[in-house]
Amino acid sequence: MKKKNRALHLDISAILLKYDPMEVGAAVIEDDEYDLEAATILSRIKEVHSKEELTDIVFEEFQSWYGKDAVGPRDKYEKMASEIWETWHRYNKKAA
Secondary structure (H helix, E strand, O other): OOHHHHHHHHHHHHHHHHHOOOOHHHOOOOOOOOHHHHHHHHHHHHHOOOHHHHHHHHHHHHHHHHOOOOOOOHHHHHHHHHHHHHHHHHHHHHHO
C-alpha cells in the first residue's frame, strides 16, 4: 500500500473506532478494530461524489460485514461518513 493510502487507511480506521458503530467499546478495543472495514471503504471511495453517497457506502460496508439487522439505521453513519469525506478531501489536496 502506498504511504499516502496507508495513512488515509489509518485515519479512516481511527474515525470508525471513534464512532464505534458496532459498539465494541465495552470490549477490549484494539487500535485496528475497524481496519478491515476501513480498507473496504477506502477501496470504494474514489467512486463517491457526495457525502450522501459516502454515507451509503459506509452503511453498505457495515451491513456486509455485520449483517443488515446488526448495524442500526443509516442515519447513524452520517456524521462518521462526513468526517471520512473531509479526511478524504484533505488527503486529495495534499496530493495535488
